[in-house]
Amino acid sequence: MDIDRRSLMKGLLAGGALLALGTPSWTFADQPARNVRRCLLFLGDNNVDDQFADGVRAACAEIGYDELETAQVNGGLLSDPDKLVSLLEQTKGVRWIAVMDDVSAAVFQELARAAGGRLLSVGSHVSGRDGRPSRHAWLAASAAQGVGGLFAAQVVRTGVSCSITESFIKPSSFMSDLTGWSAAGFSSYRSAGPEAIHIHCSGLSLSQGRRQLGWDGVEDWTPIPSQVCKRETVSWQSQDWVESVGYAVAASALGVKAVQESCSGRAFVHRTFNPDSLRPGERIVSFVMDI
Amino acid sequence: MASKFIALPKGVSEKTFTAAIAEFRRIVGQDSVLVTAEQLAPYIKTMMPVPDADHTPSAALLATTVEQIQKIVAVCNKDKVPIWMISTGRNFGYGSAAPAERGQVVLDLKRMNRILEVDPDLCFALVEPGVTYKQLYDYIQEHKYPLWLSCPAPSAIAGPTGNTLDRGVGYTPYGEHFLFACGMEVVLANGEVLRTGMGSLPKSNTWQVFKWGYGPYLDGIFTQSNYGIVTKFGFWLMPAPPTFKPFVIQYENEDDIVEIVETIRPLRISGVIPNAVVIAHALYDAPTKARRSDYMTGPGAITDEAVRQFCARPSMRWRSGGPAASSGLRSWAPRPASM
Numbered sequence: 001m002d003i004d005r006r007s008l009m010k011g012l013l014a015g016g017a018l019l020a021l022g023t024p025s026w027t028f029a030d031q032p033a034r035n036v037r038r039c040l041l042f043l044g045d046n047n048v049d050d051q052f053a054d055g056v057r058a059a060c061a062e063i064g065y066d067e068l069e070t071a072q073v074n075g076g077l078l079s080d081p082d083k084l085v086s087l088l089e090q091t092k093g094v095r096w097i098a099v100m101d102d103v104s105a106a107v108f109q110e111l112a113r114a115a116g117g118r119l120l121s122v123g124s125h126v127s128g129r130d131g132r133p134s135r136h137a138w139l140a141a142s143a144a145q146g147v148g149g150l151f152a153a154q155v156v157r158t159g160v161s162c163s164i165t166e167s168f169i170k171p172s173s174f175m176s177d178l179t180g181w182s183a184a185g186f187s188s189y190r191s192a193g194p195e196a197i198h199i200h201c202s203g204l205s206l207s208q209g210r211r212q213l214g215w216d217g218v219e220d221w222t223p224i225p226s227q228v229c230k231r232e233t234v235s236w237q238s239q240d241w242v243e244s245v246g247y248a249v250a251a252s253a254l255g256v257k258a259v260q261e262s263c264s265g266r267a268f269v270h271r272t273f274n275p276d277s278l279r280p281g282e283r284i285v286s287f288v289m290d291i
Numbered sequence: 292m293a294s295k296f297i298a299l300p301k302g303v304s305e306k307t308f309t310a311a312i313a314e315f316r317r318i319v320g321q322d323s324v325l326v327t328a329e330q331l332a333p334y335i336k337t338m339m340p341v342p343d344a345d346h347t348p349s350a351a352l353l354a355t356t357v358e359q360i361q362k363i364v365a366v367c368n369k370d371k372v373p374i375w376m377i378s379t380g381r382n383f384g385y386g387s388a389a390p391a392e393r394g395q396v397v398l399d400l401k402r403m404n405r406i407l408e409v410d411p412d413l414c415f416a417l418v419e420p421g422v423t424y425k426q427l428y429d430y431i432q433e434h435k436y437p438l439w440l441s442c443p444a445p446s447a448i449a450g451p452t453g454n455t456l457d458r459g460v461g462y463t464p465y466g467e468h469f470l471f472a473c474g475m476e477v478v479l480a481n482g483e484v485l486r487t488g489m490g491s492l493p494k495s496n497t498w499q500v501f502k503w504g505y506g507p508y509l510d511g512i513f514t515q516s517n518y519g520i521v522t523k524f525g526f527w528l529m530p531a532p533p534t535f536k537p538f539v540i541q542y543e544n545e546d547d548i549v550e551i552v553e554t555i556r557p558l559r560i561s562g563v564i565p566n567a568v569v570i571a572h573a574l575y576d577a578p579t580k581a582r583r584s585d586y587m588t589g590p591g592a593i594t595d596e597a598v599r600q601f602c603a604r605p606s607m608r609w610r611s612g613g614p615a616a617s618s619g620l621r622s623w624a625p626r627p628a629s630m
Contacts, residue, residue, distance in 0.1 A: 107446075110381055110448060118330050141328035169328040169335070290329065
């Protein structure tokens with residue numbers, strides 16, 4: 001495994017220029033918090049590296065973050081894990097934004113844990129041929145590290161069918177009052193019980209959405225009142241779902257404060273699709289991790 | 292009321308657990324007690340088709356000494372806090388670093404990673420639980436010792452202590468790992484330290500040489516069990532053979548297994564084939580060579596017909612045999628390919 005580490009972002013002046021001109025790059029109900037720290041984009045040598053990186057750079061540009069470093073492995077993580085271990089040791093205190101295949105992801109998570117890494121979010125992504133439809137499952141440490149809402153707000157505008165699930169290890173319902181997420185075209189519901197989950201459906205009914213997610217077992221759902229919902233839209237848009245994942249993951253990693261819902265997990269479903277159509281497609285795993 | 296922990300041990304109140312965490316911090320240090328979601332998330336992935344939430348730890352403790360472990364065990368006894376030990380945590384496919392039950396405290400021994408001794412003449416190693424195969428391999432290479440390791444399937448980032456204690460196997464004549472274990476140091480549930488075999492004798496220099504010592508043989512009860520925390524582990528290393536000739540038998544038809552087994556069995560029993568022989572289904576290798584969708588679509592398990600189509604490709608058949616090393620006098624047999 002070769003790791004080609006370089007700084008790619010020095011020329012990204014566009015984002016800074018936007019900010020200088022006062023153009024709002026994010027259109028949230030609340031202003032995004034910017035808590036940018038040193039970030040490394042780690043590309044795990046699969047055929048979607050470029051698209052993912054494009055999305056990450058787009059987010060950096062909008063935020064005006066021009067210090068992103070990039071490391072790319074050649075030959076995969078399994079061929080020489082020592083080089084990854086060295087890079088982990090050299091980047092203590094750095095926030096990693098990473099993408100790789102699911103086999104490499106298993107090794108990466110192990111080596112990062114051994115290096116004392118803290119996992120903010122990990123996303124598993126699969127799509128059908130030509131990127132449509134797609135399915136995304138995130139595990140986030142808490143709602144503060146949630147990526148799903150950012151991603152859903154983008155991908156729904158492409159019209160491509162998708163499902164997004166997100167689980168929070170530390171449920172936000174323990175921390176705050178009831179809040180809900182909202183975007184154009186979505187209807188939102190909350191399950192009963194102390195560790196509620198939310199589901200946001202677009203282009204399909206609640207029952208269709210539950211069936212799409214395999215959540216048929218949960219019966220008791222109530223609509224989330226509109227007064228507790230916060231609208232979340234983003235200005236940047238791509239037709240490529242991998243770019244959109246890179247964008248949403250990077251925005252989250254760079255501290256853009258998305259809507260934090262009062263729930264232990266949530267899902268976004270946009271239009272129905274046959275899960276079997278996912279089988280021939282791409283599979284990738286994304287990470288945000290502090291080393 | 293909001294809990295400050297992402298999970299609690301079964302039957303332990305938040306107040307009691309908070310007090311236990313405070314004691315753990317006094318024992319191992321503030322930074323070596325992990326309780327936040329970000330710190331514990333890397334311990335949760337099980338790689339099994341079960342909800343990860345069922346295996347969420349309440350905390351992880353990074354111990355570095357036997358004395359710390361003794362004190363941790365004392366706190367756990369006092370407060371009835373269940374602990375789950377990992378060495379490197381690379382038990383891929385069987386839970387990795389995640390605890391068996393939600394709320395258990397993970398005692399992570401990765402920082403106890405010293406290679407205590409490697410004897411090139413008596414061919415043994417004594418290591419702490421956090422030592423990986425890669426670490427030991429590098430050590431052997433650095434010292435130019437003519438010794439071989441028996442590395443298991445989870446790759447060299449796993450370690451010999453955990454693999455052997457979970458009765459893992461490798462692919463050399465030393466592949467039945469527990470057979471080649473020799474001497475353990477164990478912290479028992481009451482905090483006492485036990486050394487098995489000859490290790491119980493003062494100034495013993497045969498701890499890693501003679502398994503049996505005096506009296507009952509105890510090592511087996513510390514494998515696939517929770518009767519103690521192994522803090523030192525001895526095992527034998529294979530002298531590097533002058534030649535090495537792995538072989539694999541590939542075959543297209545499942546029915547051939549009968550004849551292959553009949554052929555290989557006497558060779559294995561007589562020691563002509565010293566390796567563990569593995570018969571592996573064609574699908575064992577399939578993910579590295581083809582996509583499921585090339586052979587079938589739709590839900591459910593891959594059908595026998597799809598497997599037959601898959602096996603029709605010469606490089607994708609059932610395999611029988613195993614990596615085989617040779618002493619020069621014996622020809623090592625193959626290991627059966629995939630089943």
